[in-house]
Amino acid sequence: xxxxxxxxxxxxxxxxxxxxxxxxxxxxxxxxxxxxxxxxxxxxxxxxxxxxxxxxxxxxxxxxxxxxxxxxxxxxxxxxxxxxxxxxxxxxxxxxxx
Numbered sequence: 446x447x448x449x450x451x452x453x454x455x456x457x458x459x460x461x462x463x464x465x466x467x468x469x470x471x472x473x474x475x476x477x478x479x480x481x482x483x484x485x486x487x488x489x490x491x492x493x494x495x496x497x498x499x500x501x502x503x504x505x506x507x508x509x510x511x512x513x514x515x516x517x518x519x520x521x522x523x524x525x526x527x528x529x530x531x532x533x534x535x536x537x538x539x540x541x542x543x
Contacts, residue, residue, distance in 0.1 A: 446513055450475055450483060453507040460496055464539045466504060470531025473522060481515040483508050488527040497521070 454472055455465045466472060466487065474486040487504060489497055501519045508517040529542060537543060 446477055446481075446511070447475065449511045450477070450508055450514070453511045454485075454504055457500065457503045457507050459490070459494075459500065462490075462540065464532075464536040466500065468533045468536040468539075470533065470536070471500075471527060472504075481513055483514050483517045485517065485519045486522045487519060488522055490527055492523065 451467060454475075455467045457466045458464065459466060459469065459471075462469065469490070471487050471489065472485065473488060474484075476484040478484070485504060485508060487501065489500065494500070501521055505517045505519045508514055508519070532540075532542070
């Protein structure tokens, strides 16, 4: 189920950045309970992110759409603060950040 949840999360893109939130390193934790309740800890690129209201909802909707997921809870966390070192090589390539 973890692979399906990650695939769902990878459909969520920051509207201002052409990379998905998973490859950007914004997803800090995915916890799948025995009852198939999924808890996701995520961050944003900055506390002033213009998409701060919509991105967590988009992640919640993407995870909730995965077959077998009973309930989804997404929490925005700031510790540790996000920085570009969390990005995957794929995101760095898309953003030309080498």
